[in-house]
Amino acid sequence: MGLALLLVVWLITFVSTYFFIAHPSWMWLPPVATTYGPQIDSQFTYTYIAMGIVFVAAQVALGLFAWKYRDRGHAAAYYSHGNIRLEAVWTILTAILFVGLNLMGQHIWAQARFQGPSPGSEQVEITGMQFQWYFRYPGSDGKYGRTLAKLEDPSTGNALGIDPDDPAAKDDIVSSTLVLPVNRELDVTLKALDVIHDFFVPEFRFKQDAVPGLLIHMHFTPNRIGDYEIDCAELCGSGHYKMRAGVKVVSEADYQAFLKAPQQWLTEHPWNGPMSRGLMQESEAKPPAPALQLAMRHHQSQAENH
Amino acid sequence: MGNVQNTPHRADVGVVDSSVQHAAHAHAAPTGFIRKYIFSLDHKVIGLQYYFLALASVFTGLILSVLMRIHLVWPEWAIPGIGIIKDEQYLGLLTLHGTFMVFFVLTTAPQSGFGNYFLPIQIGAADMAFPVLNMLSFWTTFAAFIVMLGAFFTVMPIAGWTSYPTLSALPNAGSLPWGQDLWLLSIALFCAASLMGALNFITTTLDLRCKGMSLWRMPLTCWTWFVTAILGLLAFGVLLSGGLLLLLDRNAGTSFFVPGGLVVNGVQQRHEGGSPLLWQHLFWFFGHPEVYIAILPGMGVASQLLSTFSRKPIFGYRAMVFAVMAIGLLGFMVWGHHMFMSGMSPYTAFAFSLMTMAIGVPSAIKTFNWLGTMWRGKIRFYTPMLFAIGFVSLFVSGGLSGPFLAQPTLDIPLHDTFFVVAHFHLIMGVAAIFGIFAATYYWFPKMFGRMMSESLGRLHFWFTFVGTYAIFMPMHYEGMAGRPRRYGSMVVAGGLFNRLAALMPLEKFISIAAFVTAAAQLIFVINLFWSMKKGEKAPVNPWEATTLEWTIPSPPPHDNFAGNTPVVNHGPYEYSVPGVERDYVMQTDPASVHAH
Numbered sequence: 001m002g003l004a005l006l007l008v009v010w011l012i013t014f015v016s017t018y019f020f021i022a023h024p025s026w027m028w029l030p031p032v033a034t035t036y037g038p039q040i041d042s043q044f045t046y047t048y049i050a051m052g053i054v055f056v057a058a059q060v061a062l063g064l065f066a067w068k069y070r071d072r073g074h075a076a077a078y079y080s081h082g083n084i085r086l087e088a089v090w091t092i093l094t095a096i097l098f099v100g101l102n103l104m105g106q107h108i109w110a111q112a113r114f115q116g117p118s119p120g121s122e123q124v125e126i127t128g129m130q131f132q133w134y135f136r137y138p139g140s141d142g143k144y145g146r147t148l149a150k151l152e153d154p155s156t157g158n159a160l161g162i163d164p165d166d167p168a169a170k171d172d173i174v175s176s177t178l179v180l181p182v183n184r185e186l187d188v189t190l191k192a193l194d195v196i197h198d199f200f201v202p203e204f205r206f207k208q209d210a211v212p213g214l215l216i217h218m219h220f221t222p223n224r225i226g227d228y229e230i231d232c233a234e235l236c237g238s239g240h241y242k243m244r245a246g247v248k249v250v251s252e253a254d255y256q257a258f259l260k261a262p263q264q265w266l267t268e269h270p271w272n273g274p275m276s277r278g279l280m281q282e283s284e285a286k287p288p289a290p291a292l293q294l295a296m297r298h299h300q301s302q303a304e305n306h
Numbered sequence: 307m308g309n310v311q312n313t314p315h316r317a318d319v320g321v322v323d324s325s326v327q328h329a330a331h332a333h334a335a336p337t338g339f340i341r342k343y344i345f346s347l348d349h350k351v352i353g354l355q356y357y358f359l360a361l362a363s364v365f366t367g368l369i370l371s372v373l374m375r376i377h378l379v380w381p382e383w384a385i386p387g388i389g390i391i392k393d394e395q396y397l398g399l400l401t402l403h404g405t406f407m408v409f410f411v412l413t414t415a416p417q418s419g420f421g422n423y424f425l426p427i428q429i430g431a432a433d434m435a436f437p438v439l440n441m442l443s444f445w446t447t448f449a450a451f452i453v454m455l456g457a458f459f460t461v462m463p464i465a466g467w468t469s470y471p472t473l474s475a476l477p478n479a480g481s482l483p484w485g486q487d488l489w490l491l492s493i494a495l496f497c498a499a500s501l502m503g504a505l506n507f508i509t510t511t512l513d514l515r516c517k518g519m520s521l522w523r524m525p526l527t528c529w530t531w532f533v534t535a536i537l538g539l540l541a542f543g544v545l546l547s548g549g550l551l552l553l554l555d556r557n558a559g560t561s562f563f564v565p566g567g568l569v570v571n572g573v574q575q576r577h578e579g580g581s582p583l584l585w586q587h588l589f590w591f592f593g594h595p596e597v598y599i600a601i602l603p604g605m606g607v608a609s610q611l612l613s614t615f616s617r618k619p620i621f622g623y624r625a626m627v628f629a630v631m632a633i634g635l636l637g638f639m640v641w642g643h644h645m646f647m648s649g650m651s652p653y654t655a656f657a658f659s660l661m662t663m664a665i666g667v668p669s670a671i672k673t674f675n676w677l678g679t680m681w682r683g684k685i686r687f688y689t690p691m692l693f694a695i696g697f698v699s700l701f702v703s704g705g706l707s708g709p710f711l712a713q714p715t716l717d718i719p720l721h722d723t724f725f726v727v728a729h730f731h732l733i734m735g736v737a738a739i740f741g742i743f744a745a746t747y748y749w750f751p752k753m754f755g756r757m758m759s760e761s762l763g764r765l766h767f768w769f770t771f772v773g774t775y776a777i778f779m780p781m782h783y784e785g786m787a788g789r790p791r792r793y794g795s796m797v798v799a800g801g802l803f804n805r806l807a808a809l810m811p812l813e814k815f816i817s818i819a820a821f822v823t824a825a826a827q828l829i830f831v832i833n834l835f836w837s838m839k840k841g842e843k844a845p846v847n848p849w850e851a852t853t854l855e856w857t858i859p860s861p862p863p864h865d866n867f868a869g870n871t872p873v874v875n876h877g878p879y880e881y882s883v884p885g886v887e888r889d890y891v892m893q894t895d896p897a898s899v900h901a902h
Contacts, residue, residue, distance in 0.1 A: 001687035001764075008768075009699055012775045016703075019783060026808035027783035029719060043715050051706040058673060058702045065680040066695055069616070070687065076882040076889055078682035082622035086678075087671065094670040098663040098709060105715040106656060112718070113652035130479065130571070149567040149574055161569070190649075194570040195473040195480075196582055198647065198722065202788030202805075205719050211582055211649045212472050213565025229805050233647075233722040233790045235466050237473055237480035238394035241794040 145169020430516025604741020725785025
């Protein structure tokens with residue numbers, strides 16, 4: 001029985017470790033697409049090397065002891081109540097390891113969450129509601145228009161409740177696909193209109209809850225052009241599983257073209273990310289909410305409504 | 307409960323001091339069926355009632371998880387009697403799976419079940435300090451269970467076992483009436499019952515120890531039940547109040563957790579001024595200690611068993627006790643690590659993270675001491691020992707993913723993914739369940755007077771041990787790849803969740819492993835019920851162990867020690883003492899057997 005335990009525990013240990021070391025790309029953190037992402041990844045790597053060593057050491061010892069110290073009819077077990085010195089050494093070593101890892105990672109967190117965005121960052125407002133994301137750009141005036149809860153109504157194309165009487169709202173752009181310029185720092189404002197949602201883009205190494213009643217400011221800099229997927233990572237109701245959207249990181253020229261004519265640009269450059277086929281089939285299955293499946297200039301939609 | 311019940315039976319070992327006989331059982335042995343088995347005041351009957359309640363719950367939770375695994379990979383399957391599981395129903399399944407498992411299994415069996423049965427016996431008491439309160443706490447828990455079944459059969463709540471508002475507070479956001487309300491009511495009842503139990507455990511430990519049973523001679527199981535009870539006393543009150551506030555938000559128009567200006571499904575909400583994060587603080591102030599409420603008794607059992615079956619004193623007894631206390635204390639300072647992504651002030655993350663990493667230290671001490679206990683031992687591989695070794699292995703594997711999630715930086719990619727699911731299932735789920743299995747195989751002879759089948763036990767161990775790793779190890783990789791948790795099928799409207807399509811074979815592997823492992827639990831059930839009737843008769847001390855329960859008949863008489871309160875002369879883990887003929891010294895052996 002001791003030998004069986006040794007073999008099984010070791011086998012489990014080595015198979016798990018093998019996959020951690022070999023890690024084919026589909027079972028690992030996806031390729032990074034933001035400037036601070038590599039730091040997170042290296043902190044992850046340090047942690048997994050340290051934990052991996054402890055994991056292998058502990059499991060190997062467990063299997064070995066089970067086999068080596070099995071009852072072979074030998075003389076009595078060694079009578080000992082422990083060893084204070086060993087205990088102290090072990091305690092200090094683990095304290096250094098765990099606290100050290102913690103301190104190593106703090107600056108990354110501080111950079112991401114303590115510091116605000118640099119002046120002149122590109123502003124985007126991200127709003128979650130059951131079960132759809134909306135992305136708003138403030139337009140050339142750099143100001144978001146006022147929003148009012150009583151005006152929120154997806155069926156009129158004004159899901160965010162933007163007040164048409166506010167001059168700052170006139171040039172706001174609302175899109176259901178997020179388009180971001182590459183290598184520009186973003187000043188992101190996260191909002192939720194009904195329940196808690198979570199904006200998660202694995203490639204960005206970015207995740208943050210959007211909480212009703214809170215305006216949450218975040219910043220990051222995408223640095224790789226491409227189409228990615230946004231998941232809602234906080235359970236938000238019966239349609240949680242379909243609350244996904246596309247994000248396109250594009251060149252500065254493309255970004256300016258998008259801001260000039262969002263709807264047209266997105267028609268010509270549809271989001272072509274990893275789940276586009278799924279979105280397409282879903283939109284074929286039922287008529288899309290009016291004026292929402294693609295971007296629009298807010299004042300244009302207001303004009304149509306009047 | 308056996309026919310030895312009314313036979314006064316002196317312990318075959320141990321010295322009894324007649325001067326402490328006044329501590330005889332506070333109530334006479336009942337004769338009627340109802341007072342004996344239903345509304346019993348006997349801690350042993352109540353312990354078994356909790357145990358069987360947990361058994362019913364664990365199979366409910368297990369079936370729910372099998373349905374979840376089916377939906378995740380074969381969403382088109384029509385289950386007989388249920389039909390095709392929809393993505394919305396998947397949320398109901400995961401909510402109730404989590405709730406049954408965390409509350410009615412992991413909180414109920416290790417503490418209320420085994421603790422109730424063996425704490426009084428191991429400290430030499432005739433019963434718990436407050437037998438009526440004990441009965442009341444069980445029947446309140448039972449009421450909570452019935453109410454939770456009510457939630458199951460009305461409208462399944464879908465907000466997860468964490469039930470975050472505003473989803474859980476606003477019925478038209480999806481937390482429909484009855485389901486969510488019954489869920490909250492059940493949790494409130496459960497909390498009230500747990501508070502009663504906690505008071506009882508603490509008082510019993512402090513006041514009812516027999517002569518010679520100093521705190522430093524208590525078995526580590528008693529220490530863990532004691533510390534767990536303190537955690538329960540401080541934690542359940544907070545969840546109770548949180549649950550009541552949320553019920554008020556839902557039904558009485560208050561706004562503790564709901565801010566103003568919300569529009570749900572086109573309807574403006576009348577609430578204003580509340581904070582969704584307040585619930586998360588209240589919930590996790592309970593929720594993190596709850597993790598230790600689930601696992602600490604398992605640690606106690608593992609310590610007891612590793613020492614017994616290695617025939618060695620536990621390595622570093624006092625270090626183990628201090629580690630348990632440190633885990634309990636730090637457990638109250640770390641709740642914010644569940645909330646790094648919640649919108650809570652990012653400055654608090656440093657403190658919560660540091661404290662969380664610090665918990666790794668006492669946890670590492672425990673692991674080190676378990677290995678130290680096996681080192682140079684003389685290990686007997688009975689089934690309970692296999693599960694104790696399995697516990698250590700799973701505790702290591704599940705514990706080491708903790709320092710990833712304790713770092714807010716790494717929580718950015720990993721929070722709310724399958725990495726978290728893998729982490730907490732290994733450590734607070736399966737490791738704790740292994741503690742329950744180990745305790746069952748170990749104490750079954752005492753509880754039922756018969757031995758369980760060793761061969762069925764071993765078969766059960768191997769399937770469960772390997773199956774567990776096959777299920778939960780791959781989930782780490784899925785989480786790293788960005789697979790979010792609480793997503794129903796990975797198939798949406800005919801289109802694959804393509805980013806993660808490559809994970810589908812792995813998902814299928816996990817599901818198949820889950821089906822096999824779930825089916826293997828039938829081996830346990832068969833063994834349990836077959837052995838109750840047909841198992842070999844158990845002697846007083848089948849494992850040659852040292853603690854007080856092994857000095858009295860199997861099963862124990864109504865008042866445990868038949869009025870002869872034991873006197874303790876030795877520590878709990880005196881194995882292989884040099885110069886002593888037997889390789890173990892009972893706690894009640896005369897002091898002359900082995901001078902300290």
